[in-house]
Amino acid sequence: MYYVNHEQIELRLQFIPILSDACRHLSEQWRAADAGQRLLLQFAQERTLHLTIEAVTDVGSLLIDAFMMRDASSYEDIIEILQGEGVFGPETGAVLRRLVQLRKPLVQDYAAYPRERLHPLITELPGAIADFAAAVPIFIRKEMV
Numbered sequence: 001m002y003y004v005n006h007e008q009i010e011l012r013l014q015f016i017p018i019l020s021d022a023c024r025h026l027s028e029q030w031r032a033a034d035a036g037q038r039l040l041l042q043f044a045q046e047r048t049l050h051l052t053i054e055a056v057t058d059v060g061s062l063l064i065d066a067f068m069m070r071d072a073s074s075y076e077d078i079i080e081i082l083q084g085e086g087v088f089g090p091e092t093g094a095v096l097r098r099l100v101q102l103r104k105p106l107v108q109d110y111a112a113y114p115r116e117r118l119h120p121l122i123t124e125l126p127g128a129i130a131d132f133a134a135a136v137p138i139f140i141r142k143e144m145v
Helices: 006-032 037-068 075-084 092-098 102-105 121-144
Strands: none
Touching: 006 037, 006 075, 037 075, 037 092, 037 102, 037 121, 092 102, 092 121
16 A cells, blocks of 8 residues: 655645746746846746746655655656656656756756746746646546555
């Protein structure tokens, strides 16, 4: 029998719509922002991307542990394992893979992170993370049978 930490998974999945909304607001405001507003939007974008990475990889790690999947060696590996186990499809996997590749630049190379434009993932993430959030409970129910 598997031990699935439903509480922690659900807590993080409930945060996904907030992240989607943040992406949408950033995208809308970016176009209308003047130079004075742009700096705050740049930092908001980085934090939104970082929180999305953490939410997705936290859920992924909880699933990997719960269903005794192979150990992940990196953030990208978490996405590969989940896609390989059928949690989500290749389209969602491609977006999430690009997302987690941003973790090192956002967390370690932040001083050199390019801030002059809206990151393309900001417009792609709402759909991909909504798909992810919908797929996780389906996968859990399927595996618990």
